[in-house]
Amino acid sequence: MxxxxxxxxxxxxxxxxxxxxxxxxxxxxxxxxxxxxxxxxxxxxxxxxxxxxxxxxxxxxxxxxxxxxxxxxxxxxxxxxxxxxxxxxxxxxxxxxxxxxxxxxxxxxxxxxxxxxxxxxxxxxxxxxxxxxxxxxxxxxxxxxxxxxxxxxxxxxxxxxxxxxxxxxxxxxxxxxxIFPTGYHGAYTAGVTTGSTVYVAGAGPVGLAAAHAAQLLGAAVVMVGDMVPGRLTQAESFGCVGIDLSTEGELTDKIAEVVGEPEVDAAVDAVGFEARGHGSGAGEAPATVLNDCMTVARAGAGIGIPGLYVTGDPGAVDDAAKEGTLGVRLGLGWAKSHSFMTGQCxxxxxxxxxxxxxxxxxxxxxxxxxxxxxxxxxxxxxxxxxxxxxxxxxxxxxxxxxxx
Structure with a gap:
């Protein structure tokens, strides 16, 4: 044996x-x-x-x-x-x-x-x-x-x-x-298509896979947000635009610098429940990325969520987050008629x-x-x-x- x-x-x-x-x-x-x-x-x-x-x-x-x-x-x-x-x-x-x-x-x-x-x-x-x-x-x-x-x-x-x-x-x-199907699923379910402007939160492997998938789907520009310089450099190595979230300034302004307006056609959350706030030294804020995606996605846009969320997190920042209850601005997403896709690819x-x-x-x-x-x-x-x-x-x- x-x-x-x-x-x-x-x-x-x-x-x-x-x-x-x-x-x-x-x-x-x-x-x-x-x-x-x-x-x-x-x-x-x-x-x-x-x-x-x-x-x-x-x-x-x-x-x-x-x-x-x-x-x-x-x-x-x-x-x-x-x-x-x-x-x-x-x-x-x-x-x-x-x-x-x-x-x-x-x-x-x-x-x-x-x-x-x-x-x-x-x-x-x-x-x-x-x-x-x-x-x-x-x-x-x-x-x-x-x-x-x-x-x-x-x-x-x-x-x-x-x-x-x-x-x-x-x-x-x-x-x-x-990660390739998962990243593709995030981009595809967000509605990425020919000529789309796209924001991907997270330059880890799934975020990079989502960014590459968005390119394959025909995106005009793919912006990838992260706070780790090496990961931003990796995103830029295959034609994405790195968005440094460790620096001061609103995400909408940083996106407007690239595409001329503070919104995108599709957004992808490739971070999940261990998300952190913006800025140097920011603490954990698990709803940050979901709220970012709703903020920057235009009305009627899709938001793909390949990032992992859980129902049991013993290390969460508060009791609500320990069971997966997060401070998500669902009213914003409702008002903008967003569609959301969650779960395993x-x-x-x-x-x-x-x-x-x-x-x-x-x-x-x-x-x-x-x-x-x-x-x-x-x-x-x-x-x-x-x-x-x-x-x-x-x-x-x-x-x-x-x-x-």
Missing amino acids: SSNRVVVYKSPGEVAVESVDYPSLEVPQEVADHFGITKKAPHAAILKIVTTNICGSDQHMVRGRTTAPQGQTLGHEITGEVVEAGEDVLFVNEGDICSVPFNIACGRCRMCDEGKTGICLNVNPARAGAAYGYVDMGGWIGGQAEYVMIPYADFNLLKFPDRDQALEKILDLTMLSD PVKQYNRKLMNLILHDRAQIAKAVNATAIGLDDAPRGYQEFDDGAARKFVIDPHGMVAA
Whole structure:
């Protein structure tokens, strides 16, 4: 039996790589018990991890800003090679390299039938929707590992058409598991189209992915707001306009300097619940970005919200925020007839088409997010540097399959 190692959350600010059991073709016991299904999963496959990425959502757990328990396995951005397939898996085979949507979906329920795979009804006893290696998301083992089990493999896996081409472009293709579709979803649901002016809040990896997606959708100008100089420089490296939120001045004025008016056609919140106020040394103010987006979005505009918001935040600034109740100016959004899109991105709605953009050299997502490969044992360092504001997307390469 092969061994397996996985990144686990130990305590706020601390992760470690630990040995766990090699995956089996079984669903978590709590999933089987809750839904009255067999634990045995002939519909599943086991993947040897080719690449697995550190996500800002993981970082929320590692900062102690969720209810994740000690020992929570981590990692939901997974690309891997099939090394074992259950007897009911018909259309993926050993040796196939596949992207894994971070949403775990059964492919059988009403939500999956409607394409809403982020809120599948049959994979999580706690709520609709599940993910690998995440608190309250069904008990599925994380993918920042050497091997991982993928349920409902025929439905969930996106097979790359050519193995050699996939490995050549792996730093781009690894982004299909989450941040590229998530960023695209944020821009698309905000209504970005040909000639749009766009404001993206946050120059972390999801914000950069949303900015690149807005360019692909035809935006005339994409402005990206952040307070970390390196991240603003990264946004500017592929043609965005950096908006420095650490300096004095109103956001509307800074936008007007770029587009000639204090509003935009579409806004994207790629920050989420750990948002901070503007200005040097500003404290945490979790509704800041949502209110900014409503302020700068023109009447009738859309606001995409791929940034994460939670119902349990033990480190929140006040009791209301601890349960996800924020001081959002909903009246402003109502008065301006804004539309809002929240929740997990339904990755399967986008990943195949975004794969085609990558394979045909139309999308340069690895360059946009500054993809940087590290080894599995380097994961703790990657988490620390990411938390310190590194303008990089860390890609874990457990088996040395990423070309130098």
